[in-house]
Amino acid sequence: MKKLMFISGIMLLFSCLSSVRADDDELIKIQFQIFRFSGELQGKAWADDDDIWTTDEPPEKLKHIVKVFDKARFEIADGIFDLNDDGCFWKHAEIPITAEEVNLPAQLQLIASKSIKVEDDSQVDLKIRSDLPVQYLTRREDGLFELKEKKLSTGIDMKIEVDAKHDHIYFEDLLLRVRTVDRRKKIPGVNLDIGDPILEIKEYLTYFRLEPDRDYGLTIKREHGSGGLFIRFKTSLEEDPDDGDD
Numbered sequence: 691m692k693k694l695m696f697i698s699g700i701m702l703l704f705s706c707l708s709s710v711r712a713d714d715d716e717l718i719k720i721q722f723q724i725f726r727f728s729g730e731l732q733g734k735a736w737a738d739d740d741d742i743w744t745t746d747e748p749p750e751k752l753k754h755i756v757k758v759f760d761k762a763r764f765e766i767a768d769g770i771f772d773l774n775d776d777g778c779f780w781k782h783a784e785i786p787i788t789a790e791e792v793n794l795p796a797q798l799q800l801i802a803s804k805s806i807k808v809e810d811d812s813q814v815d816l817k818i819r820s821d822l823p824v825q826y827l828t829r830r831e832d833g834l835f836e837l838k839e840k841k842l843s844t845g846i847d848m849k850i851e852v853d854a855k856h857d858h859i860y861f862e863d864l865l866l867r868v869r870t871v872d873r874r875k876k877i878p879g880v881n882l883d884i885g886d887p888i889l890e891i892k893e894y895l896t897y898f899r900l901e902p903d904r905d906y907g908l909t910i911k912r913e914h915g916s917g918g919l920f921i922r923f924k925t926s927l928e929e930d931p932d933d934g935d936d
Contacts, residue, residue: 716927717807718852718859721787723778724802724818725794725920727766735762735773735907742898742906756866756894757909767795773907778922787905787924798920807928810854819845824871824887829878842889844869846919858899859925866894872914902926 737743738761762773769781778785785792790803802818821841830836847867853860868891875885892913900906903926911918 716810716854717930718810718812718854719805719807719926719928720814720850720852720859721805721924721926722803723785723787723789723800723922724846725922726799726801726917727920728797728917730916731764731766731909731920733762733764733771735759735764735909737761742900755911755913756896758896758898758906759908760904760906762907766797769795771798773905773922775904777905787922808852810852812852814848814850814852816848816850817845818847819843822871826874826886827877827884828886840887842869842871842887844871844889854927858901859927860897860899862897864896864898866896866910868892868894868910868919870912872912900925 735757737759742758742760760773762771764771770779772779772782776784778787780792780794788803788805789800792800794800804816806814808814820843822844823839823841825837825839827835827837846869847865849863849865849867851862851864853862870890870892871887872890873888874883875888877885894910896908898906900923904924906923908921908923909918910921
């Protein structure tokens with residue numbers, strides 16, 4: 691019933707497949723930002739609202755990799771990154787969810803920002819892609835090493851099944867498919883991680899519900915090494931400007 695995944699790109703593709711709308715005069719507005727972080731996030735994140743889960747507890751298989759929350763406080767470089775009832779903040783300065791550029795430390799980078807409106811009971815497809823240049827070493831026949839470079843298509847695909855009911859916006863299925871370089875091929879006799887990069891594709895599936903006009907966060911940690919993604923969500927219900935048109 692439900693599904694979820696990493697990134698590096700800046701080409702954004704979006705489509706929305708709609709079926710039946712519950713309320714003919716309303717649209718669901720989804721705003722989100724995607725940040726990439728390096729290293730480990732120092733601090734904590736938690737779900738202060740027990741209504742966040744559509745099941746009795748968070749999906750078991752996602753523990754330690756994917757976390758969904760409505761409160762967070764991370765120490766990054768020389769400042770504090772906050773997510774709370776009032777919004778998202780860096781050093782006490784609010785980060786507008788519509789912002790496409792934010793002055794942040796090198797450890798935290800805003801890579802995508804988007805606002806969309808969809809009908810109730812819809813499927814949202816989002817793709818963020820980039821060609822990532824990766825350098826690596828290969829051993830030649832004469833025993834010496836040669837530096838090479840290749841471009842790999844990294845990024846994240848996000849598919850959301852959206853439904854509005856019981857005063858919440860339900861992400862019935864949130865499937866994240868992440869394409870990232872987490873590992874490299876081993877070079878015999880060399881202990882360094884400098885070999886041919888391995889492009890890995892991982893999927894994660896989760897499902898939760900959001901109270902309109904509140905900020906929520908989701909982090910995805912790399913399964914090998916450190917770093918990952920922070921995704922900020924905010925939803926609302928708005929009148930359909932085309933409602934009633936002939």
